[in-house]
Amino acid sequence: MTLSLTTGPAGTRILGLGHYRPTNVVTNHDLIARGVDTDDAWIKSRVGIAERRWADPDETVVDMAEQAGSKALAASGVSPEDVDLVIVATCTMPTPVPGAAPNVATRLGIDSPGAYDVNSGCSGFVYAVNAASAAVLTGQARHALVIASERFSGWLDMADRSTCIILGDGAGAAVVGPSDSPGFGPVVWGSDGAQYDTVTIDEQSRFFRQEGQAVYRWATGEMAPVALEACERAGVAIEDIAAFVPHQANLRIIDALARRIGLPNAVVARDIETSGNTSAATIPLALSRMVERGEVPSGAPVLLLGFGAGLAFAGQVVLAP
Known part of the structure; x- marks a missing residue:
């Protein structure tokens, strides 16, 4: 059948x-x-x-x-x-x-x-x-x-x-x-389940817990290649990326990733300065505010990079609305 x-x-x-x-x-x-x-x-x-x-x-x-x-x-x-x-x-x-x-x-x-x-x-x-x-x-x-x-x-x-x-x-x-044409590049995603317990909600206290140094080392060491692969798969040169919107985990992580990726013409989201880390919401919240302020032209390529609990990650180039 x-x-x-x-x-x-x-x-x-x-x-x-x-x-x-x-x-x-x-x-x-x-x-x-x-x-x-x-x-x-x-x-x-x-x-x-x-x-x-x-x-x-x-x-x-x-x-x-x-x-x-x-x-x-x-x-x-x-x-x-x-x-x-x-x-x-x-x-x-x-x-x-x-x-x-x-x-x-x-x-x-x-x-x-x-x-x-x-x-x-x-x-x-x-x-x-x-x-x-x-x-x-x-x-x-x-x-x-x-x-x-x-x-x-x-x-x-x-x-x-x-x-x-x-x-x-x-x-x-x-x-x-x-x-009429693709507005999403191929996603590059994966996970490191061996470190699944570095970001958790404690079962007893119900409080958020994080091994900050472990997450910092993982993010700064492993996520730049994911971002570069997302650009390559999308067929977009690093020089053409108009905005870089990573997960707003920590400003030191954001700046380290931006340096490692090399983004000569991109505005880098630093929404964490006034919004804090809102986990899954950080990327769309930051991008929406950037578009609202006129920092990203319509149709421009934007590099998204999510990473955190799991440890799971996903990078992708999309076109701004």
């Missing part, structure tokens, strides 16, 4: 972006006032963060996802009626069931789409947006909405200055739809 397959468009691309940051700004001085054993200069020198956003007590992962998703739909010009798939990348839902995606879809007026969550930590957005692109390419969906939303403020140990200073809350979203 031979099964029938659906076919889709010649290519896919990001049609619109959106982001959301909570209104509650938490500066380094605010952390000190809360009793965290640190100082502003130490935080800036170690991770490059001046402030981060934390959600209000009653503000949820789904709330933030809805805000970012609504803005992405508006920016794309795609109506909710034309969205067939909703994917939410998150690792901070308060419970494993139910997932965020069906709830977000209903709130946005998207009727009966395919809907599921992706939990791949800090690389989750790149994984999710590739699943969305594949669905459109194969005719499984006309348009897909991908949202990354994280609320880490509920998982923080305020006595652990190595983690509580880093993490923030926020969401970023992208609408993926058909295109």
Whole structure:
């Protein structure tokens, strides 16, 4: 027996972006006032963060996802009626069931789409947006909405200055739809499961834990070749990359990667300085803000590089909406 397959468009691309940051700004001085054993200069020198956003007590992962998703739909010009798939990348839902995606879809007026969550930590957005692109390419969906939303403020140990200073809350979203030519280069992804426990939620305390030095060595040592391979597979020269948007883990990691890759003409995302590390949300949040500020021209090649918990990674060149 031979099964029938659906076919889709010649290519896919990001049609619109959106982001959301909570209104509650938490500066380094605010952390000190809360009793965290640190100082502003130490935080800036170690991770490059001046402030981060934390959600209000009653503000949820789904709330933030809805805000970012609504803005992405508006920016794309795609109506909710034309969205067939909703994917939410998150690792901070308060419970494993139910997932965020069906709830977000209903709130946005998207009727009966395919809907599921992706939990791949800090690389989750790149994984999710590739699943969305594949669905459109194969005719499984006309348009897909991908949202990354994280609320880490509920998982923080305020006595652990190595983690509580880093993490923030926020969401970023992208609408993926058909295109006459490819707007996504081939993804370069993989994982190092031998180090799976370097980034975890502690089973007993329910606090976020990270072996910072191990992650730093892995990211600065292993991720530049992934980025270079993503450019090569996409057929884009390093000189032509207009923007580099890596996971906003640590400003020292970002700067080290930018130097190793060599990006003579690219603006480098440093959203971590005012948003903190929002895990899966960092890449779409940073890219959306860069596009909003006019830093990335429409159609320009952008290098995305997600890496973190798992340890999983994914690099890819996409065209800016």
